[in-house]
Amino acid sequence: MKTITDFQHKKILVLGLAKSGVSAALLLHKLGAFVTVNDRKPLSENPEAQHLLEQGIKVICGSHPIELLDEGFEVIVKNPGIPYHNPLIAGAITNGLPVITEVELAYLISEAPFIGITGTNGKTTTTTLIHEMFKADEKKAVLAGNIGEVASDVVQTAGAEDHVVIELSSFQLLGIDKFRPHIAIITNLYDAHLDYHGTKEEYAKAKLNITKNQTEEDFLIVNADQDHLMKMTETTKAVIVPFSTKETKETGACVQNGDIVFRGEKIMSLAEVALPGAHNLENILAAVCAVKLAGITNQAIKEVLTAFSGVKHRTQFVREYNGRKFYNDSKATNTLATKSALAAFNGPTILLAGGLDRGNGFDDLIPYMKNVKALVTFGETAEKLAETAGRAGVGIVVKTENMQQAVQSAYDSSSEGDIILLSPACASWDQYKTFEQRGDIFIEAVHTLK
Incomplete structure (x- = not known):
């Protein structure tokens, strides 16, 4: 890690703990800052704060x-996760006080270059593919950010020969100043997190922060099938590298004559790819752009793409049981993600959906429910989804109380050859702490079916 003096003898407030807050506080303490940590959870219920206190860090x-x-x-x-309308943050900004996120700290001390991945959907799959391709080519890379370890932890042991492959949320990108990835990816851009950002313009602006410090020596990989995204990125100083599932892109990645191609060079046949779905083809092309720019071999790319069948909770194949194939897409916390999941399968499908009610409707799912023979609902949105299924002409609708019941009901409603797909179209917080917990319960229920 680089030795920097940017924070030495400065009074720094770390607001909010969780893993990134703990790492930031310990790093700043190591860098010679006078650190104060502030967290809403009481000290008696806060082992992370207690640990920091033991390290000589002030805790409130x-x-x-x-x-x-x-x-x-x-x-x-x-x-x-702390919104900018929090009175403490709003007051700090009014007073001209810099507000950054832990990713900025990681960048400042890192000797390794960054490959940064953002977008509304597909970030985790793209990030994982890139990391797996580096490993297959026996090149050094570390996972960081929303997937993998906290960035300010992993960069402390990463050398100049490494690459930091980091998934970045709009929340993280709002808090950067000098952060500059050598290779940046925007997988796609749709309306999301408007409860946090306020408007779709502010959300897009946050995502575009990934390229704000890039120069002519850097690369910005962009989904060329989204005209609005291409328009938004026109002002970047980086070299734009497009990818497209629909058109030939001589300067980027595309599909030509049934082959995955990068800058005119055949990488492999599309028929050999294990990962299903048109949305995953976008992720694959974005990943191919990144690793080819980083010098990864075609053989390593092919090795990964012929074996990789999905990230956990993201259209993840779980098992085949009595002729039914079960898929876990618990990460689908909005209708956009569920539409992509439904579009990935052509056969008769049993859809498990439901969760936190954010006030939105589900009618935009209707055109994608042509192959849905049964809908099994749960959670706060169960009734809304049932009504949507009725309008879509779905023949079987079953309302259940929880995930275990939903899995059994889905199996009971299925026939040999059916796809049973968990793709909730909702956040998990009405019943489960995280989408991961929801997906894990689904997986367990699938493996204990009767």
Whole structure:
């Protein structure tokens, strides 16, 4: 890691813990800053804060007191999940106090170049593919960000010969200043997280931060099938490398005559790819662009793409049981992701869906439900989804209380040759702490079917 003095002897407030907050606080302490940590969870229920206290770091727990703005802090390192309308953050910005996220810290100390991946959907799959391709070519790369370890942890041991492959959310990208990935990817851009960003324009602006510090020596990989995204990225200084599932792209990646091609060079036949779905083809082409720019061999790319069948909770194949194939797409927390999942399968499908009610409807799923022979619902949106299924002409609708019941009901409603797909179209928080927990319960239920 680089030895920097940017934070030495400066008063820094780390706002919000979780894994990234703990890592940021410990790193800043190591860099010689006077660190104060503030977290809403009471100290008695907060083992992370207790650990930091034992390391000699000042800790304030139980609330976010606005009086902290009077303490003379020079920088705030904010947990990405804390919104900018939080009074403490809003007050800091009004006073001209820099507010950054932990990703910025990681970049400042890293000796390794960054490959940064953002977008509305497909980030995790694209990030995982890139990392797997590096490993297949026996090249050094570390996973960081929303997938893998906290970035400011992994970069401390990464050398100049490594690559930091990092998945980046819009929340993280709002808090950058100098962060500059050598290779950046925007997988796609749809409306999302408007409850956090306020408007789709602000959400898009946050995503585009990934390229704001790039220069002519860097690369920006962009989904060329989205005209609005291509228009938004016209001002970048980086070299644009497009990918497209629909058109030939001489300067990027595309499909030609049934082959995956990068800058005119055949990489492999599309028929050899194990990962299903048109949306995953976009992720594959984005990943191919990144690794080819980084010098990864075609053989390594082919090795991964012929074996890789999905990231856990993202159209993940779970098992085949009595002629039914089960897929876990618990990460589908909005209708856009569920539409992509439904489009990936041509055969009769049993859809498991439901979860947190955010006030939206589900009618945009109707054109994608042509192959859905049964819908099994659960959670707060069960009734809404049932009504949507009725309008879509779905013959069987079953309402259940939880995931275990949903899996059994889906199996009971199925026949040999059916796809049984968990793709909830909703967040999990009405019943489960995370989409991962929801997906794990699905997997367990599938493996214990009667």
